[in-house]
Amino acid sequence: MNSKKKKKSTPEQRTQNMRTVALRAGVSSATVSRVINGLPSVKQETAEHVRKIIEELRFIPNPSATTLKYGRSNTYGLIVPDLTNPFFPEFLLHFEQVLVENDHEILVATTQSSEEKLTNSVRRMIMRRVDGVVLMASEMDTRSIEPIFDHQIPMVTVDRRRVHKGCGDVAIAFENGFREAVVYLKELGHRRIGFVGGTEGLTTSEVRLQAFQQALQNAGLMFTSRFVRAADYRVDGADAAMSSLLNEPDRPTAIMTVNDLTAFGVLRALHRAGIKVPSEMSVVGFDGILLSSAVQPPLTTIAISLKDMANRCLEALGKLKADVSKRGPLLLVNSKLLIRESTGPAPPK
Amino acid sequence: MNSKKKKKSTPEQRTQNMRTVALRAGVSSATVSRVINGLPSVKQETAEHVRKIIEELRFIPNPSATTLKYGRSNTYGLIVPDLTNPFFPEFLLHFEQVLVENDHEILVATTQSSEEKLTNSVRRMIMRRVDGVVLMASEMDTRSIEPIFDHQIPMVTVDRRRVHKGCGDVAIAFENGFREAVVYLKELGHRRIGFVGGTEGLTTSEVRLQAFQQALQNAGLMFTSRFVRAADYRVDGADAAMSSLLNEPDRPTAIMTVNDLTAFGVLRALHRAGIKVPSEMSVVGFDGILLSSAVQPPLTTIAISLKDMANRCLEALGKLKADVSKRGPLLLVNSKLLIRESTGPAPPK
């Protein structure tokens, strides 16, 4: 029963289009287009009639025609390193919320910290003619993202802290958050504060480490690299790093971390070592992912407002859309200490 | 410096296209197309030359033309209820892995369990002319997804356990997993096993509860609804449900749950109540999300192979693509008990 009817050239089944609607409504397809796009130059009456037909026919327009015509797709690209870190899906959620309101789509790509995948993701973004890209994989080499600029696509990076032609940046105000946390820990009597950081060699990791160092200085506390370990933003790496840190002769009484996953790893290492949190050691996370309140003990963490961050990204992208040839803005997202139960008074000497 | 040159009709800046390449290579755009698509009917020499030009020009094709022509977009849709449950992003990751290999895109939509959002997501899927949809929001009313069938788009649901015309299903084999877990708990001496389930009224919740009940029967253990609570697949809801369960006069010695997030909530409630895990009570999760090994204690859980699941979804979609007018397959994904530290021998009477 395989019907092999080929009329002329159209190879697959035809779908409805504005013509179909127009024919049925007794108007031209231009009018249908105008109605759908809400242009004012249509008689009230006609518009309503057309809308009724659209309803009847359950007509759904085909945006690929518009994409073809204008080279823009009402889609934004989001490139993230790792969807298994809940921070990114949570951001995605907020980003989506803002965009879908505006009838935009999101094209998500993950890089898994591979240069090759990034190059590939960038290519996909360009192919799909995205209106803008948010790049959260700041660890990457600049070369891979150059095609974005060649194609005049606005881009915002997160936490690269550099802007240039066609590219803005949304930076997380680590400084504030770390300062607030250090002050808080100091008030609790902590004097030796350690740090489990991110992958070495990444700008973003260095920025965070420096912010921590700065915060210690501001509070008049001593910084020693003996209390610092690099990890990889993930649980297992952080666990290992913390275990190594525990070998230091005089231990810190509090640990700050580069993100919540790292804090989870630290908690696990401490638990395995039989060190009680917070009575023997305090732990502070960073990010404020939803699950940070679900672990034991609920994590004191420096939270970022994802909503704010999504809005800033859009803001930067919007500014660039007006003129891709100028340098993008450098915006800041604040962080805020969220006190829960993984921190407490420093143990007595 | 706003250049306002309008030549004829083209409103935005032109981009490269196959013509550009063709001109430069001294061939026709048809040949360029054939080279790009790897058709065999091109002279080796010509093909290489064209490829060189493509390279030189850094040409990137525009798939929206193809989408327009053929009404298919090389994109699959994925509709999930909740990106903040790590299970879904983790699945997305595997799904993406399989698809990107095949030069496909993913269009993600979240429903947040809202019927309206689902309707909207479905519309977006149709607009973008996706080649198929994976629907993980099985809690939803059927009406909202009907347009998918009207538009002949293959669909796979996850864990609806019903198939029909144009729609397959990938079911998670809860039965196996629960049976395995119950047997394991029984061997540890547990006789009273409680259950914290999913949102009431959802097929998927009922399936899981029944699987649990069945597993108890098979093991010759008593089932009592006093030891069962409905929650909402999330931490807070599960925490509350567990707290309520603790009010029962003779408590269960082990708790099984409907997903890992629920287990996290249970752990938190137990911790707050001062009940030690696993010495006083054992807890079993479901899903095997990455973070299940990061909590304290590391969670014994019934793990699903996400890779397997992604492959099954594709398999079902592939079968349907061959013929959307027939009913889709009903495939099964296995689950497997992962023993960690949240389970132990039943406490002495």
Place this chain on the structure above:
DNA sequence: ATGAAAGCGCTAACAA
């Protein structure tokens, strides 16, 4: 082995 050309659905000029 290659080229010419039609047409996918939509929208903005332009005409009426």
Place this chain on the structure above:
DNA sequence: TTGTTAGCGCTTTCAT
């Protein structure tokens, strides 16, 4: 206020 029409980039007959 509405209609006519060209053309976005690509693929695929059909012709050469």
